[in-house]
Each structure stands twice: as C-alpha cells, then as structure tokens.
Amino acid sequence: MSTRQISPLVSRIITDLKDRISTGECVAGARLPSEAALTATYSVSRTVVREAIAVLRAEGLVEARKGSGVFVLDRPEQGRIPFADLDIDRxxxxxxxxxxxxxxEIRSAGLAAARRSALQLEKLIEGHRLLVGRVARGEPTREADFEFHYLIAESTQNQRFAEFLSVIRQGIVPRTVLGSSAADPVLKAPNPHLVEEHERILDAIVEGDPAAAEQGMQIHLENSLGRYRAFLRGAGA
Amino acid sequence: MSTRQISPLVSRIITDLKDRISTGECVAGARLPSEAALTATYSVSRTVVREAIAVLRAEGLVEARKGSGVFVLDRPEQGRIPFADLDIDRxxxxxxxxxxxxxxEIRSAGLAAARRSALQLEKLIEGHRLLVGRVARGEPTREADFEFHYLIAESTQNQRFAEFLSVIRQGIVPRTVLGSSAADPVLKAPNPHLVEEHERILDAIVEGDPAAAEQGMQIHLENSLGRYRAFLRGAGA
DNA sequence: CCTGCATAACCTGTATGATAGATATTGACA
DNA sequence: TGTCAATATCTATCATACAGGTTATGCAGG
Incomplete structure (x- = not known):
C-alpha cells in the first residue's frame, strides 16, 4: 500500500486499523467497529471511513458482511513477506x-541450452557483448550481469524461471550503487573471470549442450559463492 | 488485490481502470476520467467511484490532484507481476x-539432509505422520503435502528456500478446493505413491544423506511431472 | 499581438441525509 | 423453553451540498 497517494484522513484510519490487526488486537474473525462508530471516533464523514475500509478489503485483510459488520480475515501468512529484505548487505x-x-540457474542454463530459439541466442550474444564492453570500460557490471542471467531464464521457454529472477533481482542488482556497494565487498572487487565464465555458459547454450551449460553455470555461481565465503573468512580473522 | 472481498460495483471499476492502465490505453501521466464522468459511464454513485479510486491510490497506481483530476503514475515495473497467476488451471x-x-526442491532436500536440526527432524516426522493420516482418511492432501515440503525448505537453514516456497504456495495449494480442483485433473487423482515417496525423502534426511534425499525428491517431483504430462497427452488424443 | 488579471468552469475531498436489503437482537406468546 | 415477529443495527449505494484547488476563458491594457 502506498500511503503517499491517499488522502491523510483516509490514510490514518487505514494505518490505525492495520495496526489493530497486525498487533493482534483484532484477531482473525473479530469484528471491526462499525462505520458509524468509526466516523464518531475519528470525527470524519462516513465517506472517509468507507474509502479506508475499501482499501483494507482490496488487500484481503477484512471482509464486509451486510447487516453484520466488517470482520478481520484469517491471514495464513502473517509473517514475513518473502524476499522483502533482499538488499540487506550482510x-x-x-x-x-x-x-x-x-x-x-544451473537448471535454467541446461534448459536454455535445450530450448533456446535463434532470436534468444541473438539476444544472449548481444547481452554478452554489452557486458564485455562494460568490463572493458571499467563500468559497473551488475546490471548487464543480471540481464545475461535473465535472458538465459527466458530461453528456458518456461516463464517461471524468468519470474524467479524478477523476484530476486533486488538481491543481485543493488538499488543504488552508492550505499549498498560500500558495504558489499564483492561488489567492489568484481569477478576477474566474469567474462570468460559467461562466455563458457554462452558457448554451451549456442552449441545446445545442456550438460555443459549446467556445468558452466555451476562453476560460475560456485566461484561467486567462494568469493563471498572467502570474504567471510577474511572478516573473521 | 483481492477482488473477492470488494463489492461488485467497486470491483468492476477497479478492474476496468486497471485494464486501461496495463494495456497502455492510459499511459503514465495520463489523466483518468473524472469522478463525475465515471459515475455517468458506469451509472453508479460517486461513492462507488471514490472507493474504487481509493484502492488504485493505495496500490500506488494513480495519484489524485485536487482540482485537476486523477493521474496514472509511472510504474517502473509495468510488466507482469512475478508469480501472480499461480492459480491458473492450465x-x-x-x-x-x-x-x-x-x-x-531437489537441492533443498539435499541441504536439509546435511543441515537439519533435531527439532526440525521431529517436525518433519510429525508432518509426514499428518499426511499419512490424511491419506488414510481419504482427505485432501495438498495442504499437508505443501507443509512437508516447506519443512524441508526450513531445514536447509537458508531462509531463501522457505521464502521461495511461500511465493509459489498458491500454485501448489489451491485457494478453494471446489473450483480449482474441478479443472486440475491431477488433483482429482492423487498420487498413489505420495506416502512412500515422501517417506523415502524423509528417511534420507533422517539419515543425513544428501544424495539420497536429492534423489528421492527428484523421483517424487519427476513422477508428478510425468502425471501432468500424461494428462496433457491424454487431452490431446 | 502579447501579457496579466479576473471570472467561470471544472475538479477532488469531505460532509450530510436518505433508502434498500441483510443481519442481529429483543420481546411477546404458546 | 422455543418460535416468531418487530425492532434495531449494519453495510451498500444514492443524492445533494460545500470547501478548496486547478484550469480554461474572456477582457483590458500596453
């Protein structure tokens, strides 16, 4: 929910009611105060109250029963939002x-080698070329790196792989290059083998060799893992 | 947004306006029809229109400028929302x-076998027992099945695996057992080997054998894939 | 012709009153 | 005690109105 776009009166009621729900003051199945009661409590018109409740309803937090009242719905996932903290820099x-x-992504590379179209090959080659240019000019490569991986996911002809990368994009391409990069030591020390590792994967996909593609991707990502682990160990010394 | 909780009049306007935005009919910066115009177009009261727009505002799709109108906001991610269509029944x-x-999940099973705690083992065994009871009583097993998989992901000691399962939960446990299951043929014909397949994975995790756990999970999921593919072929005949 | 100002028209934000239909509560009666 | 009807309460929607803000238009002056 974007409180910036809602009027202050409506927003305040939304926030208050959400607080009641998330703190357990209003448990699942509990009845919210009636519209009339809320207009009295907040000294606003019923229009404002109804707009606030419309938003809560749209978010699936409550349901309104005519003649009965507005009731809190059971939310199975009251806990954390998946992948919401991807820009934590630990x-x-x-x-x-x-x-x-x-x-x-290891599986993704294998499927891409088996299923990619000629057009997707073209895009992959172009994506790789852009990355090479970035490396040559000493520019940040995270964006082009992600794009290359995304193109591979698209080449699997299974939208779920691409969607997965969309979900975790935030953890790969930092939102700002200033703040996050200061804390991510690997970002400041780019992978010296990035180009050849990508090239190895790309070659396997071009050749339509799933096993080689998976192996290339495995080496690529394991090397990244290894660099992070090395930093962990260095930090502990 | 949960259209099930919103009144039909409000919901229809939300859907229509969202369509205009997502199809590009109303591009970023474009002005939506005025409230007065929308009440005329849809033959509804202004209350209904305002509630619909309140929802769009809450979702950050539009902003209202007093005296001016309601304008579509620029959304960087104008594309599809990842994993938003998980209850499609194709x-x-x-x-x-x-x-x-x-x-x-193959990797998840292997990591779980390597990293699970005693407490997590206990939970896994209990989860499996619940599933066995479900099967014995002929009750739906999707919920317990998912829970078992979720417990495995938790046992990897890497929250990202559990988060992943949270994201795709909708595609595994249908929201309603009535509508969706009618169209999902595999749901109506439960896996006859579900218990023994889960048991094989569980045994490997108990034994702390990652390779066996991965193999068990691979067989389990490949069998599921096989059943869906068989239905695809049957449907094409 | 261009610029500035005033006015009218239009717009959102909110308030108020009303009706319709559904549900919950209460009281009377058997 | 149980049932039924009446009443109260509730949401859903409609209609009207005012307040404050923006935009468009017209007119006067340079």
Missing amino acids: ISSAIELLELRSAV | ISSAIELLELRSAV
Whole structure:
C-alpha cells in the first residue's frame, strides 16, 4: 500500500486499523467497529471511513458482511513477506541467495541450452557483448550481469524461471550503487573471470549442450559463492 | 488485490481502470476520467467511484490532484507481476511450476539432509505422520503435502528456500478446493505413491544423506511431472 | 499581438441525509 | 423453553451540498 497517494484522513484510519490487526488486537474473525462508530471516533464523514475500509478489503485483510459488520480475515501468512529484505548487505545474506540461485540457474542454463530459439541466442550474444564492453570500460557490471542471467531464464521457454529472477533481482542488482556497494565487498572487487565464465555458459547454450551449460553455470555461481565465503573468512580473522 | 472481498460495483471499476492502465490505453501521466464522468459511464454513485479510486491510490497506481483530476503514475515495473497467476488451471502452467520447483526442491532436500536440526527432524516426522493420516482418511492432501515440503525448505537453514516456497504456495495449494480442483485433473487423482515417496525423502534426511534425499525428491517431483504430462497427452488424443 | 488579471468552469475531498436489503437482537406468546 | 415477529443495527449505494484547488476563458491594457 502506498500511503503517499491517499488522502491523510483516509490514510490514518487505514494505518490505525492495520495496526489493530497486525498487533493482534483484532484477531482473525473479530469484528471491526462499525462505520458509524468509526466516523464518531475519528470525527470524519462516513465517506472517509468507507474509502479506508475499501482499501483494507482490496488487500484481503477484512471482509464486509451486510447487516453484520466488517470482520478481520484469517491471514495464513502473517509473517514475513518473502524476499522483502533482499538488499540487506550482510555477506551471509548474499550467500543464502546464491545458494538458492545456484539451484535454479544451473537448471535454467541446461534448459536454455535445450530450448533456446535463434532470436534468444541473438539476444544472449548481444547481452554478452554489452557486458564485455562494460568490463572493458571499467563500468559497473551488475546490471548487464543480471540481464545475461535473465535472458538465459527466458530461453528456458518456461516463464517461471524468468519470474524467479524478477523476484530476486533486488538481491543481485543493488538499488543504488552508492550505499549498498560500500558495504558489499564483492561488489567492489568484481569477478576477474566474469567474462570468460559467461562466455563458457554462452558457448554451451549456442552449441545446445545442456550438460555443459549446467556445468558452466555451476562453476560460475560456485566461484561467486567462494568469493563471498572467502570474504567471510577474511572478516573473521 | 483481492477482488473477492470488494463489492461488485467497486470491483468492476477497479478492474476496468486497471485494464486501461496495463494495456497502455492510459499511459503514465495520463489523466483518468473524472469522478463525475465515471459515475455517468458506469451509472453508479460517486461513492462507488471514490472507493474504487481509493484502492488504485493505495496500490500506488494513480495519484489524485485536487482540482485537476486523477493521474496514472509511472510504474517502473509495468510488466507482469512475478508469480501472480499461480492459480491458473492450465496443465502446462502446472508443468512449468513443477520444472522450477524441481530445480529448487531437489537441492533443498539435499541441504536439509546435511543441515537439519533435531527439532526440525521431529517436525518433519510429525508432518509426514499428518499426511499419512490424511491419506488414510481419504482427505485432501495438498495442504499437508505443501507443509512437508516447506519443512524441508526450513531445514536447509537458508531462509531463501522457505521464502521461495511461500511465493509459489498458491500454485501448489489451491485457494478453494471446489473450483480449482474441478479443472486440475491431477488433483482429482492423487498420487498413489505420495506416502512412500515422501517417506523415502524423509528417511534420507533422517539419515543425513544428501544424495539420497536429492534423489528421492527428484523421483517424487519427476513422477508428478510425468502425471501432468500424461494428462496433457491424454487431452490431446 | 502579447501579457496579466479576473471570472467561470471544472475538479477532488469531505460532509450530510436518505433508502434498500441483510443481519442481529429483543420481546411477546404458546 | 422455543418460535416468531418487530425492532434495531449494519453495510451498500444514492443524492445533494460545500470547501478548496486547478484550469480554461474572456477582457483590458500596453
């Protein structure tokens, strides 16, 4: 929810009601105060109250029953939002993400080698060329690196692989190059073998060799893991 | 957004306006029709229109400028929302998801075998017992099945694996057992080997044997894939 | 012709009152 | 004690109105 775009009166009621729900004051199944009661409590018109409740309903937090009232819905996932903390800069966090990526992207590379179209090959080659240029000019490579991986996921002809990369993009390409990079030591020390590792994967995909593609990707990601682990050990000394 | 909790009049306006935005009919910066115009177009009261717009505002899709109108906001991620269509009931969709799951969960099982705690073992065994009871009573098993997989992901000691399962939960445990299951043929024909397949994975995790755990999970998921593919072929005949 | 100012028109934000339909509560009666 | 009807309460929607802000238009002056 974006409180910046909602009027202050409506926003305040939304926030208050959400607080009640998330703190357990209003448990699942509990009935919220009636619209009339809320207008009195907040000294606002019923229009404002209804707009606030419309938002809560849209988010699936409550349901309104005519003649009865508005009731809090049971939310199975009251806990953390998946992948919401991807720009945490702990090395251990990056390692965790790499472990998951490793599982997905090794398979992704193999499927891409088996299924890629000629057009996708063209894009992959172009993407690699852009990355090479970035490296040559000493520019940041995270964006082009991610794009290369994304193109591979697209080449699997299974949208779920690309969607997965979209979900974890935040953990790979930092939002700002200033703040995050200061804390991520690996970002300041780019992979010296990035180009050849990507090239190895790309060659396997061009050749349509799934096993070689998986192996290339495995080496690529394991090397990244290794660098993070080395930094962990260095930090502990 | 949960259209099930919103009144039909409000919901329809939200859907229509969202369509205009997502299809590019209303590009970023474009002005939506005024509230007065929308009440005329949809033959509804202004209350209904305002509630719909309040929801769009809460989602950050539009902003209202007093005296001016309501304007579409620039959204960097104008594309699809990752994993937003997980309850689509096409068999090909289920196959796609299984391919991705296969990559993650095979690794997940191996890591769980290597890293699980005694407490997590206890939970896994209990989770399996619940599933066995479900099967014995002929009750739906999707929930318990997912829980078992989730417990394995937790046992990897890498939150990202559990988070991944949270993200794709919708594609595994249908929201309603009535509507979706009618269209998912595999749901109506449960896996006859579910218990022994889970048991094989569980045994490997108990024994702390990553390779066996990975193999067990691979067989389990490949069998699922096989059943979906068989239905695909049956449907094409 | 261009610029500046005033006015009108249009817009969102909120308030108020009303009706319709559904549900919950209460009281009376058997 | 149980049932039924009446009443109260509730959401869903409609209609009207005012306040404050923005935009468009017209007119006067340079």
